[in-house]
Amino acid sequence: MNLSYREALNQAMREEMQRDDRVFLIGEEVGYYQGAFKVSKGFVEEFGTERVRDTPITEAGFTGLAIGAAMTGLRPIVELMTFNFGILALDQIVNNAAKIRYMSGGQISVPMVIRGPGSAAHQLAAQHSQSLEAWFCHVPGLKVIAPATPHDAKGLLKTAIRDDNPVIFIEAQLLYGTKGEVQEGEYTIPIGKAEIKREGQDVTIAAYSKMLLLALETAADLEQDGIDAEVVDLRTLKPLDVDTLVQSVKKTGRLVIVEEGWRFAGLGAQIAESVYSTAFDALDGPIVRVTGEDVPMPYARPLEDLAIPDRARIIQAVKQVL
Amino acid sequence: MITRVVMPKLTDTMEQGVLVEWKKREGDAIDAGDVLAEIETDKAVMDLESFGSGTLRRILASEGETVDAGALIAVIAEEGEDIDAALSGSQQFEKSKSVKPQADEKSQEKTPEPQKAQSPEKPEAKSEENQKEPSSDKPQAKTSESKPSKPAAKVTSAEKSPEQPGKKTQAPAEKEETEQSPPPIISPRARALAEKSEVDWTTIRGSGPGGRIVERDILEALNSETSTERKQEAVEKPLSQMRKAIARITTESKGPVPHFYLMIDIGMREAEKLQTQLEKTTKKPVSLTVLILKAVAEALRRHPEINVSYAGESLRQHRTIDIGIAVALEDGLITPVVRNCGKKSIGVLAQDMHRLIERTKNRQLTPEEYTGATFSISNLGMYDIENFIAVLMPPQAASLAVGAVQTVPVIKGRKLKADRRMKVTLSCDHRVLDGAQGARFLKTLKEVLENPLELIIPKQ
Structure with a gap:
């Protein structure tokens, strides 16, 4: 069936909440407003306010509350209106969610999902356009997922909800409206498995989330120039599926990594290191990264466009290594 | 003490130097700092100063000679000292040298420092062997180049000393190719492949960014290696334009176009009868090729699926049947095109064909007359070729190779009879045609030629 990314997330949560009454949703405007991006449409009607909890604007508070609920046996889904606001909850995420299992000697686990959109939409300015996935990937004890398609979003969110550990699930505002074929019926997608979204021989382009769609469009452009690019969708950022990447690089000999986050100490730096090591x-040229610029996101549209990877820059990067 | 004097590497790009003039003669006494000779680099003429003292015992390069940087050009030693080792023992010398590369490399960065060579920091490699070796390697240290160029091994023709063993043997070959260029950069992937397949990548010119040797360069080297190994005596003749065109077209065809071939045997007795009748009636010679041309046109009319071209994303169905007839020339081959064969009678086809062949032989063809065929026929029957297969000429999807009509025994019923038979081979582009389509076309062709009245009154 053809669903939007938003509908796929909605289905995933709905199915999991129907399956397991320990699962509940908490966050700002998730209830009566149906979610800031309408992801939880119909939830409060179906599951009631007990399991669909509207909160005040208190990220640290409700994230901490959810961690406590997870420690006592519930399986919360925390919706952050965006990951920019999640910075407020960072202490709870890094110091509690990620560490309780370790520090309790495995006695207490924290089965929860913290989800919401990351990355830039259009002209949301410096504070609301950030791609912070590298921050979360840096913390031991967190799993980080950033699916690009409705099918992957649904399958991975269901797996994340069933996981007994805290999972950071990063969506994107510009992905919510995108549509794609979603498998009928019950299915899940394992965490830690990348997928080759387009087969090719000449160069591997690795990307995730929104940038994956850009990579696929660029691959179509490159085809016009006779360049046969393979596009790997990382899907899970941590644990990273190095095997799939390496298999692809063994075939093509070249790797271009596309990410929207800042360049310095960005996720691509780690991906490159994992492949180099x-x-x-197998490499026939240096790994090239296409990243967001190391600047606060400009508000002005032309400047914003310059700060985010685009097709021209990916094409340039690919041609640089061929 | 023995001092080996080598051609110094005075600039980064210098691979060879010309020994302009010796300032000292054999037997002259030498003090360190004396000018031994004038050396012409690729930039200037410079003095070559001695680092050692003693007597100039031997001069190994004559004036005006071009010498590789690092090659031994003279030996300085005490009167009566045994210099054989320094002259011929470059083998030992090489060995000891190769174990202490860092020291050499550092020293060559800057202008030579004579003391450096003597200084005790000199290599761990000051091995026993090296100590036994009576020569001083000062000039070596001063001038030797980075590893790939293997300086001391690069001895010019004048140098009589034996070539170094082992690895060094490739030095002369690589010398020419790497002339003037820094050591090549190679990608890890290419290096791994080179090592696995034992390709000497130091002689390869890289095609990657910044001249990096990449996988494709190694693959190319692997392909060409076999051909360069055996160079036979031959004379190079420039290719004519026609020969170039043939080379290009056939390569573009045979390489990328997936050919397949279908052969069939056709009884030609009836066709030959028709040929005789036509000649009688028209009182003109009628070639069998015209009948075959007509038959092919007729078969194409009934099987338009053969009259196509592969056009990348689409299959191009041609509206007209334009058949190229391969005509052999002294120095090549050209294929004039008979237009719209599907709508022409044998008579008109014969006229068209003979006019085109005439113009071909007189080299009067205009490009319009030999391009745009949708099918072609190549007949080598007149050379008694029994059967052959043709290379497709893109974008044509099919081409017919026609052999000689021969008298052969055939079994009809239970009897052995002599028959007139001809073998033809259809080459097809598998991207747009399949075996069964080609087979049906050939079946029709056979049918038409064996019942040649269909050439005159086509079946509807």
């Missing part, structure tokens, strides 16, 4: 002899 396992597949150095």
